[in-house]
Amino acid sequence: MAAVGDKSSARGASKAGSDPEMVTMNVSVVLFTSDLRLHDHPPLRAALEDGREIVPLFVRDPAVDGAGFAVPNRLAFLADCLSDLDAGLRERGGRLVVRHGDLVGEVCRVAAEAGADEVHMATDVSGHARRREDRLRRALEADGVRLHVHDTVNVAVAPGAVAPAASDHFAVFTPYFRHWSQQPLREPLGAPRTVRVPDGVGSGSLPSRSGLAGLSEGLAAGGETEGRTRLTAWLRDELASYEEGHDDLAGDVTSRLSPHLHFGTLSSVELVHRARRAGGAGADAFVRQLAWRDFHRQVLAARPDAAVSDYRTRNDRWRSEAEAREDVEAWKEGRTGYPIVDAAMRQLRYEGWMHNRGRLLTASFLAKTLYVDWRVGSRYFLDLLVDGDVANNQLNWQWMAGTGTDSRPNRVLNPVTQAKRYDPDGAYVRRWVPELRSLEAPVVHEPWKLRGLDRAAVDYPDPVVGLPDGLDRFKRARGLG
Template identity: 50%
Template sequence: MRTSMMLFTRDLRVRDNPALAAACRAERVVPVFVFDDALLDGPFAAPNRVRFLLDGLADLRESLRELGGDLVVRRGDPATEIARLAQETGAESLFLADERSRYATRRLSRLRDLPLRVTTHPGVTVVPPGDLAPAGGDHYRVFTPYWRAWDGRSRRPIARTPPSVRLPAGVRPGPLPRFADLASGATSRDLAAGGERAGRRRMADWLRDDAADYDRVHDDLAADRTSRLSPYLKFGCVSPRELDAAAPDGFRRQLAWRDFHHQVAAAFPSLATRDYRPRGHRWNLDEDAYTAWCEGRTGIPIVDAGMRQLHAEGYMHNRARLITASFLTRDLGIDWRRGLRHFNDRLADGDIADNAGNWQWVAGTGNSTRPSQVMNPHRQAARFDRGGDYVRRYLPELSDVDGPAVHRPWTLPEARRRALDYPPPITDP
């Protein structure tokens, strides 16, 4: 009787999961998730992401039980735990999602050393990182030609949900760990619930109510009509392929940006630590300026509102991410890596490829074709929070200020006066 194993990684769902569908062709399936201590040390154990991950795994376990199976949970080195489970169950094959991060590449290499047939399947991105490359190059360095190739690429069929999952007899599923076993520190007060069910509800609501207006409203900070699906995409609670099939082109372009950053990170694994395109920057080391930015007390209301949203929700509106990142790197002249670390500490959707790619784009060291571009926070506020409602939502101390007057600088931060004479003249996109 054939037995397969399904290793869940960043695909915590049963719908449109090609690896799971393939694994379930065997008579018996061992669905497993391994908590790797190598990822639970340091910034990977950010409280908001740990909470979101545990929500996703609890939901996945419930879904697998409804299909007749269960989620086997282990902690340790993935290759070691998979080898042990294969021996216990007699499994002959292993299935998992194709992922190209530095960590995932090392993990896959170790898994391929085991006496198992190891097969990877798409599912983390719409188009796998290695599927598109320009003539004479290993990856696209500019987004627009990538978008054209991505948009014209044929798509895999959406995978069917397995009708049943049959776990081998005698396998001990094991309990999910407690939050305190994995992370220390508090989660954001208004952190969204994780899991496939929550993600699919959010996806259905957005597709029904707001998707048609995406091009018109997605940059409107006060409207808050973006999809808010990024953490569900990060953990694979919703399928990027399903979103690609259902969403308007404006949103599909954002999915293409996500895939673009993944293929850049696959070709340049140091994207989170080294300048992709060094520009000879001199970075400011002003600790007071950095702390003020982190805490949302720079005195620039639109910047502070974005940072307060980050801390309250473990999420930030995409336009606010651009504004706050530009202010840190261009106005204060502080190294983008410090901003990246702070975002990684707080974001439920913190993804190495996307986060690092966007930070480098804003800082002018990444894939932007206009590396001197700077976002004037006051002009950005006037365009995307014209009435000041976004600022008043997150800065209650300004709640009694009427209209756009809320956007005037309420203090002139000493950090801003001390910033290095580094940024080019301010221009607004």
Template identity: 70%
Template sequence: MPVTLALFTADLRLHDNPVLRGALDGAGQQGAVVPLFVLDDGVRKAGFDAPNRLAFLADCLGDLDEGLRERGGRLVVRTGDVVEETCRAAHEAGVDEVHLAADVSGYAQRREDRLRHALRAEGRRLRVHDAVTAVVPPGSVTPQGKDHFAVFTPYFRQWQAQRLRNVLGSPRGVTVPDGVKSAPLPSRSRTRSVSPELPGGGEREARRRLTAWMRRGVDAYEDRHDDLPADATSRLSPHLHFGTLSAVEAVRRARARGGRGAEAFVRQLAWRDFHRQVLAARPRAAHADYRTHGDRWRRDERAADAWREGRTGYPVVDAAMRQLRHEGWMHNRARLLTAGFLTKTLYVDWRVGARHFLDWLVDGDVANNQLNWQWAAGTGTDTRPNRVLNPLTQARRFDPEGAFVRRWVPELADVAGRAVHAPWTLAEEDRPRDYPGPIVDLDAARDRFRRARGARTGPA
């Protein structure tokens, strides 16, 4: 009886999963498949096992196991080195070939190479599938004479022109061979220090959210995606990160819906592929400047701690940082504001902020997180690397009534009007006693950044 193995990584779904479909096709109607997930020591050692993501992962694995059991199978879970555990499971089940989704980080590329060599030494084959990107696998579309696109707009033109693969259905049945042992499934309840309002994970929740978004949210996305209090974004990023939702299906359904909102949403999905093709070509960009300006970043732990804790004295920044801790998620416009504030107003190294985001974001993703941080810091792919966002201007534009601030900074709940964005302008007797004043002067900070970069900067 032919036996294959589907190694789940960032594709924790049954619907539209090329890895699982490839394993099932490889086994044939009379064969069996080992659906395997390894709680990888390499991820833990690299510091990417943040509590919020572990809790969400537990939901995803539980849902995946339930879906497999409904089809006659089960999820096999192991803990340890991903290559060693995959080879061990393959040996136990007599596997002929292993199926895996391609990924782009330096760690993922090394994992794939190690697994390929280990399996080859045992006479087994590794089959790699494109299951993580939405449309264009990294390296398949490149500008002339280069290995990747460094600017989004020309990349997006090429991205739009590519043929989108068909969406695969979920399997009707999955046969798992006997005798393959599994560790217990992880549990959210056993994960400590989880954000109080962390969303639930799993493919069922992902598909419910996608359907609701297409029916009631996406049409207004172009007009409202920057509106902080409206919270009018899809909130699908955790599901895209864990692969409980297929980006291909999301693009197809948005295009079928049509309209300005759907087009804007698809453009954001293209940014995910753009960042992946950058990181695949330049793995060091996860930690090193993509385009260096010779920055001599300030080491100011007091300022960095104030930023982390939401105590900078700039309400819109503080509101966003508190939302991050409470939900394990942050609004897209707020991410841009807080990242720009840390790197350009406080002139603190982008890696400090990127690490904090990875510690809390349930959708913390090496490609998107690190390269978006570099974009905000002006060391990445931004074509205007020296722009400085003024938090007051941005707050009044995207939170004009102060509702976002009042929700997340209760010290300012009773402050009326636009003073909620600049409470230090209130009369002494009206100023909240438990909210700090600004930790930095905006004009002085902008001048400091301009001198450091040796470039002309302007507010936005």
């Protein structure tokens, strides 16, 4: 029986068939993908119905490597998540089975080894994930195994659950959020007390952080245990001030839960419920951010090519990475001469994470002030972000580039104005740009205004482009005058 939120199931014939002498199999496979947790896990709970044995399975698919998504920071966080998931399963009498290879082939092999008659998994919205799901369904059906796909595992409201009358998805967030907020959410599920895994199913070794090169020095730890601890502390200590302070770069009262949402060590459904129970303006603002995640997923589900192509073309003639090589390198290395931009880029390199306001500023600067193709920036972010998520990353980049869902596609964020508003005393800049630690606000945000010996004493580059010049180039490119 499928859990609440089960989108579809392949009705393959039972391996018991109609022969009364055969014993109906009572084993399920639970395929973990981006849902690496035990709490509020609909596929897991559905698979455990009727006292079934289960095979908790994770497949390390080389296709992910081939697509360029297996980057050091996320591999390290993934290793933490899998280790913690395995530990949680062992506490309940089970274990995590890890395989390496083509996901479809490995799932079918594991199902055969275990004598499983059904597989449960969470849905995903990327084009790759949907094609993979279709291949898996066909392969399992050929073996007489049912596939159950659950659609509210990594979102609060499933893509397609709300849509305007004349379209298959909402292209503007505000009306989407209004409908999203009116949707009844399923109740969060507790973690199972006992997990029984059949004998005879082999497993590879768990991946480890050790030996991974190129990790960000300040990369956070992963895993459900870490995520739940952080969630509880943040709800207690920071949620109330979130609405007022979530854009304060130095204050950093953001939840920092995005890596856990990306890997599914925390549930969006549970987060919405817990925030709403806490109540207040901070909770409302936080829930709105969770809705943005669902909004981007419903856009990508409807338009999978938005991961690589303009959602709404502006007929841009972007500078390529090769054409803008020096500017792009300065942006990546945090030496553009604009302290707030450089501080955010250095935080990204050190932590594998960046404050959301910093993401908006750095994206606007690259795409509009430097007029470089947004795909250059989105690729670099995916190379480093531990929460690097195709839906959120690509569509947020398109939003800032003016090719996505923003209703003001030509807005340009002025890094100096933004710095004075969201880092008024310069604490964030001084934290990440040590060359400027001797400077106080407001000059810390405009060090090029220093003169003579004062300027010579600061080992920091001049701006790669004047803001008026960058704005003029952008306007001319967009035909704005």
